[in-house]
Amino acid sequence: MDGIEVRCKLAWPGFTLDVDLTLPGNGVTALFGHSGSGKTTLLRCLAGLERAQPGRVVFKGQTWQDEKTWRPTHQRPIGYVFQEASLFAHLNVLDNLRFGQKRSGSSGRVSLDAAIELLGIGHLLERKPDALSGGERQRVGIARALAVGPEILLMDEPLAALDLKRKQEILPYLERLHDELEIPVIYVSHSPEEVARLADHIVALDGGRVIAHGPLAETLARIDLPIRLGEDAGVVLDACVGAIDEAWHLARVDFPGGSLWTRDNGLPAGRRVRVRVLARDVSLAIGDTGPSSIQNCLDGRVESLAADDHPGLLLVRVAVGDSLLVARLTRRSADQLGIAPGLPVRVQVKSVALME
Numbered sequence: 641m642d643g644i645e646v647r648c649k650l651a652w653p654g655f656t657l658d659v660d661l662t663l664p665g666n667g668v669t670a671l672f673g674h675s676g677s678g679k680t681t682l683l684r685c686l687a688g689l690e691r692a693q694p695g696r697v698v699f700k701g702q703t704w705q706d707e708k709t710w711r712p713t714h715q716r717p718i719g720y721v722f723q724e725a726s727l728f729a730h731l732n733v734l735d736n737l738r739f740g741q742k743r744s745g746s747s748g749r750v751s752l753d754a755a756i757e758l759l760g761i762g763h764l765l766e767r768k769p770d771a772l773s774g775g776e777r778q779r780v781g782i783a784r785a786l787a788v789g790p791e792i793l794l795m796d797e798p799l800a801a802l803d804l805k806r807k808q809e810i811l812p813y814l815e816r817l818h819d820e821l822e823i824p825v826i827y828v829s830h831s832p833e834e835v836a837r838l839a840d841h842i843v844a845l846d847g848g849r850v851i852a853h854g855p856l857a858e859t860l861a862r863i864d865l866p867i868r869l870g871e872d873a874g875v876v877l878d879a880c881v882g883a884i885d886e887a888w889h890l891a892r893v894d895f896p897g898g899s900l901w902t903r904d905n906g907l908p909a910g911r912r913v914r915v916r917v918l919a920r921d922v923s924l925a926i927g928d929t930g931p932s933s934i935q936n937c938l939d940g941r942v943e944s945l946a947a948d949d950h951p952g953l954l955l956v957r958v959a960v961g962d963s964l965l966v967a968r969l970t971r972r973s974a975d976q977l978g979i980a981p982g983l984p985v986r987v988q989v990k991s992v993a994l995m996e
């Protein structure tokens with residue numbers, strides 16, 4: 641009853657969306673895939689902006705669509721964020737926010753004040769939209785979607801129209817949403833960085849079909865799946881800055897199963913972070929390896945092996961404590977080392993990307 645059931649079939653010339661899944665009723669779920677894979681169409685089906693036939697949408701026990709029921713968009717408790725916020729040019733920011741709130745007749749869970757605070761737009765309330773930067777406009781757009789007191793937030797590539805600098809400015813606010821909102825967020829993106837930083841769950845789409853879905857870390861560690869976040873296979877770990885070595889400008893991040901040292905980029909000890917570890921940066925050794933320039937060395941156990949894109953390469957999934965890492969090896973070295981499920985290995989991690 642807590643999840644979001646979505647069954648949608650919708651055919652256009654040259655494209656069919658065919659999805660049947662239950663999305664989690666909490667956290668951030670990324671709809672991820674190439675351009676044209678059907679992400680926006682699926683989001684629009686949830687919002688009631690497209691009517692799939694057959695279609696079934698049941699949100700936490702409330703039926704929004706089935707054979708007999710059709711709730712139009714304005715009767716669904718959603719907040720919708722588009723790629724670009726279309727604000728009323730003649731109204732200032734506060735009136736834009738109030739307008740959305742009045743129309744919805746809402747006194748919902750996330751109040752106007754809370755939305756203003758969460759998006760850090762308190763100093764912009766008197767401004768007209770044309771006096772806002774692209775990033776500020778989008779923060780106002782997100783606050784407006786929250787001010788209606790939605791029970792779910794649907795976001796369609798909210799950063800796509802922004803340049804890199806603005807994206808970096810707005811990502812921390814999205815992370816706050818991730819940490820502080822109690823409502824589920826469905827987030828359409830084809831950006832590996834956004835997904836790695838924000839998503840708890842992932843639904844990977846290809847050609848209108850779901851090719852993988854599940855919790856982010858677990859799904860990325862599935863070496864039998866063809867999904868990649870970006871150019872390489874790899875995992876994302878939830879971690880915490882454990883210590884700073886000021887003399888050597890290094891930070892230690894602790895994750896369930898071990899610790900990794902990485903460049904110190906000013907984050908304080910105790911800060912929760914995500915760490916991305918790519919398969920190409922992980923190698924395996926048997927027994928004591930002796931001195932090495934690679935300082936991150938962990939004890940692990942091989943779980944499984946799978947073919948990689950090239951016939952000379954393999955992906956190896958390794959359990960390190962309660963976490964999973966993926967290593968890429970040549971088939972020859974895997975054969976020479978006798979890599980097989982259950983084998984204890986030393987896991988060497990050459991490089992780690994910290995996502996603040």
Ligand SMILES: Nc1ncnc2c1ncn2[C@@H]1O[C@H](COP(=O)(O)OP(=O)(O)OP(=O)(O)O)[C@@H](O)[C@H]1O
Binds near residue numbers: 655676
């Ligand atoms: N109203 C429509 N009528 C016909 N075809 C459509 C319609 N809307 C979308 N499509 C097609 O459906 C396919 C999926 O589109 P959709 O916008 O859902 O993809 P997407 O994964 O969100 O892509 P992008 O990342 O580029 O936004 C595309 O081939 C698109 O051209």
